[in-house]
Amino acid sequence: MLDLQYILENKEAVAQNCENRGVTINLERLIELDGQRRQYIQEGDELRRAQKETSGGIPKAKDQDERQKLITKGKELREQISVVEANQKEVETELRSLQADIPNMTHPEAPVGKTEDDSQVVRTWGEKPAFDFEPLDHVALAEKHNLIDFEAGGRVAGHGYYYLKNEAVLLELALIQYAVETVRKAGFTIHTTPDLARNDVLEGIGFNPRGNETQIYSVENSDLSLVATAEITLGGAYRDQMIDLDQLPILNAGISHCFRTEAGAHGRATRGIYRVHQFTKVEMFAFTAPESAESDKIHEKIVGLEEQIFQGLGLHYQVIDTATGDLGGPAYRKYDLEAWMPGRGEGGSYGEVTSASNCTDYQSRRLGIRCKNPNEKGTKFVHTLNGTAVAVTRALIAVLENYQQADGSIKIPDVLQKWVGQEKIG
RNA sequence: GGAGAGAUGGCAGAGUGGCCGAUUGUGCAGCACUGGAAAUGCUGUGUCCCUUAACGGGGACCGGGGGUUCGAAUCCCCCUCUCUCCGCCA
Numbered sequence: 001m002l003d004l005q006y007i008l009e010n011k012e013a014v015a016q017n018c019e020n021r022g023v024t025i026n027l028e029r030l031i032e033l034d035g036q037r038r039q040y041i042q043e044g045d046e047l048r049r050a051q052k053e054t055s056g057g058i059p060k061a062k063d064q065d066e067r068q069k070l071i072t073k074g075k076e077l078r079e080q081i082s083v084v085e086a087n088q089k090e091v092e093t094e095l096r097s098l099q100a101d102i103p104n105m106t107h108p109e110a111p112v113g114k115t116e117d118d119s120q121v122v123r124t125w126g127e128k129p130a131f132d133f134e135p136l137d138h139v140a141l142a143e144k145h146n147l148i149d150f151e152a153g154g155r156v157a158g159h160g161y162y163y164l165k166n167e168a169v170l171l172e173l174a175l176i177q178y179a180v181e182t183v184r185k186a187g188f189t190i191h192t193t194p195d196l197a198r199n200d201v202l203e204g205i206g207f208n209p210r211g212n213e214t215q216i217y218s219v220e221n222s223d224l225s226l227v228a229t230a231e232i233t234l235g236g237a238y239r240d241q242m243i244d245l246d247q248l249p250i251l252n253a254g255i256s257h258c259f260r261t262e263a264g265a266h267g268r269a270t271r272g273i274y275r276v277h278q279f280t281k282v283e284m285f286a287f288t289a290p291e292s293a294e295s296d297k298i299h300e301k302i303v304g305l306e307e308q309i310f311q312g313l314g315l316h317y318q319v320i321d322t323a324t325g326d327l328g329g330p331a332y333r334k335y336d337l338e339a340w341m342p343g344r345g346e347g348g349s350y351g352e353v354t355s356a357s358n359c360t361d362y363q364s365r366r367l368g369i370r371c372k373n374p375n376e377k378g379t380k381f382v383h384t385l386n387g388t389a390v391a392v393t394r395a396l397i398a399v400l401e402n403y404q405q406a407d408g409s410i411k412i413p414d415v416l417q418k419w420v421g422q423e424k425i426g
Numbered sequence: 427g428g429a430g431a432g433a434u435g436g437c438a439g440a441g442u443g444g445c446c447g448a449u450u451g452u453g454c455a456g457c458a459c460u461g462g463a464a465a466u467g468c469u470g471u472g473u474c475c476c477u478u479a480a481c482g483g484g485g486a487c488c489g490g491g492g493g494u495u496c497g498a499a500u501c502c503c504c505c506u507c508u509c510u511c512c513g514c515c516a
Contacts, residue, residue, distance in 0.1 A: 041476050045485040052485095055497035059444055067496090074496030242436090370473095379473075 001100045001366050008034060014102065020112050020324040021103050033095040040088035044081060051077040100203075104362040107296075107333035111323045118323035119336075125307060126316035128340050128348065133406050137343025138397045139272040141404055142168065145425050148273065160262065160277040167425045171399065171412070172280060172392045174419035176255060179282040179390035182309050186301075188253040188284055193233035195257045196224045201236035204367035206330035206359075215260050230254035231386040234285035240368040243382060248371060249288040249298055253389060256281060273393040274344070274351065282389040287369065287382045290361055295332075295383035299358040302387035303335045306354040309389060312415045315398050316340040318350060331357040339398040348401075353394045356387030 007014050011027060018025050054074045061067035111120045142148035147168035153161035164172055180190050199209045202216060202225055209216040209225045217226040227233055234254045243250070258281050273279070284302050288295045303319065310317050322334040334357045338350035361381035364370070370379040403411040409426040417423055 038476065041485080045476065048485060051497080055495095056444070058496060071496045076496095078496075 001362065002102050002104065003361075003365065004034065004095075004099060007099070007102065013105070017105055017324075018102065020106065021327060022114050022325040023101070023103050023329075025102050026098060030095065030098045033091050033098070036091045037088060037095060040084055040091065044084045044088060047077055047081045047084060051081065100366075103327070103329040104332050104360060106324050106327065107358070109321075110327070110333050111321055113323035114325035115323065116326050119326060120321045120323070122319040122321050122335070124316070124318040125311060126314070126340075128316055129342065129402050131342065131404075131406075135342040135348070135401065135404055137272065138341075138400045140343070141400045141410060142272070144408065145410065147400075147425075150272075157277070160275075162273055162276060167410075167412075167420065167422070168396065170420045171396055171416065174412075174416040175390050175392055175395050175399075176280065176282055177419045178312070178415055179309060180253070180255065182312070183253045183282070183284055183305060183389050186251075186305055188251040191230075191234065191252060191254040193227075193230050193237075193254040193256050195227055195259075197227050197232050197236055199223045199225055201239060201367070202227075202232055204239065205232045205235050205363055206328065207232065213263055215263065217259050217261055226259035227256060228260050229258050229281060229386075230256035230283040231285055234283065235363055235367065235369075235384055235386070238287065238367070238369045241370075242379065243287065243369065243371045245289060245371050248382065249286055249294070251284070251286050251298075253282060253284045256283070258391075272397065274397060276393055279391060279393040281391045284356075284385075284387045284389055286385040287364075288385065290371065290380040290383050292360065292383075295358050295360060295385060298385055299333065299335070299356060302356045302385060303337075305389065306337050306356060306387055310337060310339060310353065313395070313399065313413045315402055317353070328357070330359040330362045332360045332362070333358050339394075339402075341398055341401050342404075343401040344397075351394060351397065353391065353398060354388035357385065359384045359386070 002014070007027075008031065011031070015025075015027055051074060054070050054077060058067055058070050058074075061070060111118055113119070136144070139148075139150075146166055147164065149163040149165055152163050184190055196219065199218070200223075202209045207216055207228060208214055209218050215228055219225060233256060234252050237252075238250075257278060259278050260276075262275055262277060284305065286295075286298045286302065288298050307317070307319070317337045317339040320336040320338055322331075322336060327334055334355060336352050336356075337354040339353040340348060341351045342348040344351050360383050363384045364381040369382050369384070371382050372379045399413060399416075400410055403413060405411055405424070409424045411424050412420045412422060
C-alpha cells in the first residue's frame with residue numbers, strides 16, 4: 001500500500017494515477033477519516049497524559065480524602081479514554097481499508113492506457129518458425145506423443161488439472177534445472193519454498209485470499225492459503241525484518257507449485273495447459289535499496305535474465321511494457337515476455353510466458369520490510385521486484401509447438417538436452 | 427499429539443504493581459588521552475504516532491491480543507513463536 005502521508009500530500013497525483021489505472025477510489029472520504037483519526041489521537045494523548053498525572057499523584061497524596069478524589073478522577077479518565085480509543089479504531093479500520101485499495105504509483109515512462117491494447121511492444125527477439133506443414137497445437141502434440149493426461153486430471157481433481165507424462169515430465173524437470181542454473185549463475189540464491197502461506201502474507205504481497213473473485217485457494221479451518229506464486233513466500237520470508245543497507249540488493253529465487261482458482265476466467269481461451277489450477281514455477285524475487293534508480297536497474301536485470309532464458313531456448317518473443325490500466329495493484333511497472341505459440345488461436349499468437357514487476361515499496365510497507373542507513377536517521381521500506389524465470393506450463397507449450405518437426409517428432413531444445421537425455425520426442 | 431521452560435532495546439541480560447521507556451554489560455558514534463593504536467575516561471545512541479515554521483512538547487511500544495487496577499514489563503485469560511524431553515513419522 002501507499003504511505004498515508006504521501007497520499008495526503010500528493011492528492012492530485014494519486015487521483016490521476018488511479019484514473020490512469022482505471023481504479024475508482026474515494027479520496028475525499030479518506031481525507032475526512034484522516035482528519036478524524038488525528039483528532040482522536042490528540043484527544044487520547046491528552047487524556048492519557050492527564051491519567052498519568054492523576055495516578056502518579058496517588059502515592060504522594062497527603063490524606064485519604066485527596067487520594068480518593070484522585071482515584072475517582074482516574075476512573076473517569078479511563079472511561080473517556082476507552083470511548084476515544086473505540087472511535088479511533090473504527091475510523092482506522094475504514095481508513096486502512098480505503099488506503100489498501102489505492103494502487104501503487106506508476107513509473108513515469110509506463111504507457112498510459114485503459115486496456116491491454118495500450119501496452120507497448122518494447123522489442124522483439126527471434127522470428128516465428130516457418131513450417132512447411134500445418135502445425136499442431138500443444139494439446140494435439142501431447143496426445144500424439146502421450147505427454148499429458150487431461151482425463152485423469154479431471155477425474156482426480158477436476159477440470160484444469162492434468163498429469164504430465166513421459167518426456168513432458170523430463171521437460172518440466174529440465175526447464176526447472178535450466179532456469180535454476182541460469183538465475184544462480186546470475187547471482188540469485190535458490191530456494192524451495194512452502195506451498196502454503198498465511199493469509200496476511202498473501203495480503204502483504206497484494207493478493208486477496210477471500211471474496212468471490214479471489215485467485216486463491218484457502219485451507220479450511222486455518223489462516224493458510226495455497227500460494228499462487230513463490231513471489232508470496234519469497235517476499236514474505238522477510239516480513240517484519242530490518243535489513244542492513246549493505247546487504248542489498250538481495251537476489252532470491254524459488255521453485256514452487258502455484259495454485260490458482262482462475263475464478264472469473266471461465267469461457268476464455270483455455271485450451272490445454274495454458275490456464276490451469278496448478279503449475280510449477282521458478283520465480284525471481286529481489287529486495288533493493290529504496291531508490292527508484294536502483295530498483296529500475298534490478299528490474300532491467302530481471303527482464304534481461306528472462307530474455308536470456310528464452311533466447312537460450314530459441315523461442316521467438318516480444319517484450320511488453322504493460323499499460324497502466326492492466327497493471328496489478330502493487331506494480332509500479334511491469335514487463336511481460338510473450339512467446340510465439342504457433343498452435344495458439346488461429347494461425348498462432350503470442351502468449352504470456354513471464355512477467356516482471358517492480359513493486360517499489362508497495363509490498364514492503366505492508367509486510368514491514370525495512371532497511372536502515374547507518375548514516376541517516378530513521379528507516380525506509382525496501383523496494384521489491386519479482387519476475388518469472390520459468391512458468392513450466394507456458395514454457396512447455398512454447399517448446400512443444402515451436403519445436404515440432406515435419407515428420408511429427410518434437411525436437412528437444414539444445415540447452416535442455418543434457419537433462420532430458422534425448423534429442424527428440426517421437 | 428503429551429509434558430515443561432521461555433519471548434525485555436543491535437546483541438547479552440536485570441527487573442514481580444507507582445521511584446521503569448526500562449539497571450547493567452556489550453556493540454555503535456563522537457570527544458579526550460596517544461606518534462598511531464590498544465586500553466581507559468566522558469558524552470550520546472530505538473521505532474512509530476500527534477503537534478510545531480523551528481527549538482521543542484505530548485503519546486504509544488518490554489512476542490501479539492484482551493482483561494483486572496486510579497496506575498501493568500510486572501497480576502489474570504487467549505493466541506503465536508522458540509527451546510528441551512516424550513510419542514509419531516517421510
